[in-house]
Amino acid sequence: MLLVVLVSLLAVEAYVNAQFTPDGTHDRQGQTSVPDAVRTGGPIINTGYESVQSYRLPAKTIALTFDDGPDPLWTPKILDLLHEHQVPATFFVVGSQVGRYPELTARIADGGHELGVHTFTHPNLAELPSWRRRMEYNQTQLAIAKATGVKTSLIRFPYSSRADAIDDRNWPLVREAGELGYLTVVNDTDSVDWARPGVDAIVRNATPTGDNGAIVLFHDAGGDRAQTVAALHRFIPELKAKGYRFTTVSQGLNLSLAETTTPQQVVGHTSAPSADRWRGAALVWAVQIADGTIDVLGVLFVVVGVLAIGRTALLFLLAGRHARRRRSPDWSWGPPVTEPVSVIVPAYNEKEGIAAAVRSLATGDHPGIEVVVVDDGSTDDTADIAAALRLPNVRVVRKPNGGKPSALNTGVALARHDLIVMVDGDTVFEPDSIRHLVQPFADPQVGAVAGNVKVGNRRSLVAKWQHIEYVIGFNLDRRLYETLRCMPTVPGAIGAFRRSALMGAGGMTDDTLAEDTDITMALCRAGWKVVYEEKARAWTEAPSTLGQLWKQRYRWSYGTMQAMWKHRHSVTEHGASGRFGRRGLPFLALFGVALPLLAPVIDLLAIYGLFFFNSIETLLAWSAMLGLQLVTAVVAFRLDREKLGPLWALPLQQFVYRQMMYLVLIQSLATALTGARLRWHKLHRTGQALGAGSAG
Incomplete structure (x- = not known):
């Protein structure tokens, strides 16, 4: 019995510790099945309706987004920085990390920031069967529900980039996400901070052209993010000085929708059912016990x-x-x-x-x-x-x-x-x-x-x-x-x-x-x-x-x-x-x-x-x-x-x-x-x- 329990815990640990490579390393395939409205559209994609809808942020509007967290070292530094500059952001979190650091996830939500799903183990979703993709989404939602009491309608796939990079291999994933009730979020500008190219390069990569609005991609986990923190300390004041406003993804989308002939409101967070919170608690406990087991085995x-x-x-x-x-x-x-x-x-x-x-x-x-x-x-x-x-x-x-x-x-x-x-x-x-x-x-x-x-x-x-x-x-x-x-x-x-x-x-x-x-x-x-x-x-x-x-x-x-x-x-x-x-x-x-x-x-x-x-x-x-x-x-x-x-x-x-x-x-x-x-x-x-x- 002891051996069975130990092997089960190691299996959980192996699952939640899936290794992943930095964003932007995967080749793009053909785009014959991707609608023109998506390839030439904005970074927010809604496929939950009969017609595909794509949205951009209004001019001079910035939505800062952070992938791969929460991280116990860098996420708090970024939260402190955002609080200092009075800027909200959207964090696309990895479910296994939420399970490890539920208090840190709660701090994100309590600080007025927005959460999005970035899968549970950060896999390449195109290589997974449909049931496994749904499990990745659901488990992340459960972990968020346990940590914050809310659920989110936003999703960003690992290794995704701009709307014009969506190819025939990934388009079915976007359609599937819409059928599940998600808004797929990509980005307009990528800071490429995961490569640590230097503060100047990160700021340059993140800055939109002209007065365009932009969803900007940063990372709060996955390695040394000292350059990210330093770049944000420059990027936010510089963009504010140019007259830019900072919003979450949902707030920016609502600003865009308000300018349409049929205004509507998108809510990023809704209250999670109590059943999801209990299931999420069991999932978080499993992750933490598995982590503790591997730590104990390491000591032993x-x-x-x-x-x-x-x-x-x-x-x-x-x-x-x-x-x-x-x-x-x-x-x-x-x-x-x-x-x-x-x-x-x-x-x-x-x-x-x-x-x-x-x-x-x-x-x-x-x-x-x-x-x-x-x-x-x-x-x-x-x-x-x-x-x-x-x-x-x-x-x-x-x-x-x-x-x-x-x-x-x-x-x-x-x-x-x-x-x-x-x-x-x-x-x-x-x-x-x-x-x-x-x-x-x-x-x-x-x-x-x-x-x-x-x-x-x-x-x-x-x-x-x-x-x-x-x-x-x-x-x-x-x-x-x-x-x-x-x-x-x-x-x-x-x-x-x-x-x-x-x-x-x-x-x-x-x-x-x-x-x-x-x-x-x-x-x-x-x-x-x-x-x-x-x-x-x-x-x-x-x-x-x-x-x-x-x-x-x-x-x-x-x-x-x-x-x-x-x-x-x-x-x-x-x-x-x-x-x-x-x-x-x-x-x-x-x-x-x-x-x-x-x-x-x-x-x-x-x-x-x-x-x-x-x-x-x-x-x-x-x-x-x-x-x-x-x-x-x-x-x-x-x-x-x-x-x-x-x-x-x-x-x-x-x-x-x-x-x-x-x-x-x-x-x-x-x-x-x-x-x-x-x-x-x-x-x-x-x-x-x-x-x-x-x-x-």
């Missing part, structure tokens, strides 16, 4: 750009320094850690991968490995398969289903050793993974260690996207978080804990769906170091379908938000807890929630910009953001010693994967706001993590 685009560039700069600076320090020849955690380790494997319906996982753990090269498989009420053969391995250092414990935190706590309670490794039931370790994972415990300040999670099943496109995400979004970020001492998550797939730290933090809880994030935050707040060990690698089976991926990421996102909320008070606390709260939570909120939530703005504006903005500039901006991600990805893959081949899927990731993550975050936010609770989702497994250590 800048925010996303700043966040992305800031994150990249931090990653290059801190993650790169972390990698160089760890790979230095003299780096060491301290004396080798050879203490025995208890490995806890919580398992629920993991029959596809449990054998490979347990075997890889039990046969690791670290001395003294104990594996405790906690079967959490599985309804398949998970426990039997693990027991059938008959490995001497493996115990299988069966318990009623109670959720992953319950299974982990059971395993910790039964563990014989003080170093605890927690592993998901679908994860395969390399022979040296446990040994590398526990080496940081040589530092007595280290309370937990995050390992290096790898995607084992990389053949599908969905899995390749996750492989890229794991390397960039997880492993690279962990280097950054460790440097800042605000690691938010020790992954459930491969993580190690000091028992005293684990128990001191309250153990695993079911307060959130992200028990690994919850316990990691608790350890950071308690003052323990949480570090990342890239050499400890674990191969996990990533979801292979978008549906399975959605379930997993929904649980992760929602659980992370729960954990952030649970530990929110750390922001105002002192010591280690405050350090984590003021570093870790803002980083997680900005880069883990805000950035992925707002990232689709780039794609949305890119698509919008290709059609309605400068397509080259839009493409360059989008490519720059993609290039930034690609550079980050290359750095991350190099630091993780991964082949660069899978990065061909990165551009495609922007159009499907990122949009799905965006929707997952929205659903997670909605769930968090409603206070709903989710159960432990079980994903479908195929056992493809087996043998993944050879994946490239």
Whole structure:
């Protein structure tokens, strides 16, 4: 629903932001169908009668007309100028501009000036079907009705000029306008101020010959109108000094009609029906909301750009320094850690991968490995398969289903050793993974260690996207978080804990769906170091379908938000807890929630910009953001010693994967706001993590 509303608003914005070229740039065609009375007549044309009527202003009568406004900068300057010289004018307004600036339109009418229709989006009307032309007129009338409470009988077509320039292509438009009740107004003299030829040229162009009356064309919008304002300050006094009077178009027409044998009165403004005012209000609101939407998206685009560039700069600076320090020849955690380790494997319906996982753990090269498989009420053969391995250092414990935190706590309670490794039931370790994972415990300040999670099943496109995400979004970020001492998550797939730290933090809880994030935050707040060990690698089976991926990421996102909320008070606390709260939570909120939530703005504006903005500039901006991600990805893959081949899927990731993550975050936010609770989702497994250590 949100996406539909957003797309609808962008469609409105695209419509009202139609780009137009200056007047006078279109070629004239033949005039075989244009009556002589029009081609040789005056600038006011009435085709609403059986016979076509054309009118000129009386001698020494000037009607100043302004096209393309209202404009928030130049229209007020021109209104002030007209008030100073006590001169009325006629403003042919663009409906979309009226929708944006209704108060300014009301000021025009309240100042004794006249309004005319100049269409809603300033298109070339000859290229539009009849229904669209009528819509252009009607929408402008509705916008005027909302802004001023009146409707007008005057119309001027975009790109029109003098009566003798009306050709066969535009004459049907004039006839149609008359049938709709409009008087078509062109001009006698054109200031050509849109070209900014200089004040002298504008005054010269606008001045009528001899004592002729004239409808004079100026512009109060569409660009820099400083020359227009300066020219009017000269033009009006000069013409007054020659004995000219200034009127609106309707007033000038009435003066002409008064000189005929059958005098009549033309009224430029009439009161708009209340229904039109209400419809006009809806139209104005739609324009303003659409404008506001594009403004907000523009701000968000800048925010996303700043966040992305800031994150990249931090990653290059801190993650790169972390990698160089760890790979230095003299780096060491301290004396080798050879203490025995208890490995806890919580398992629920993991029959596809449990054998490979347990075997890889039990046969690791670290001395003294104990594996405790906690079967959490599985309804398949998970426990039997693990027991059938008959490995001497493996115990299988069966318990009623109670959720992953319950299974982990059971395993910790039964563990014989003080170093605890927690592993998901679908994860395969390399022979040296446990040994590398526990080496940081040589530092007595280290309370937990995050390992290096790898995607084992990389053949599908969905899995390749996750492989890229794991390397960039997880492993690279962990280097950054460790440097800042605000690691938010020790992954459930491969993580190690000091028992005293684990128990001191309250153990695993079911307060959130992200028990690994919850316990990691608790350890950071308690003052323990949480570090990342890239050499400890674990191969996990990533979801292979978008549906399975959605379930997993929904649980992760929602659980992370729960954990952030649970530990929110750390922001105002002192010591280690405050350090984590003021570093870790803002980083997680900005880069883990805000950035992925707002990232689709780039794609949305890119698509919008290709059609309605400068397509080259839009493409360059989008490519720059993609290039930034690609550079980050290359750095991350190099630091993780991964082949660069899978990065061909990165551009495609922007159009499907990122949009799905965006929707997952929205659903997670909605769930968090409603206070709903989710159960432990079980994903479908195929056992493809087996043998993944050879994946490239």
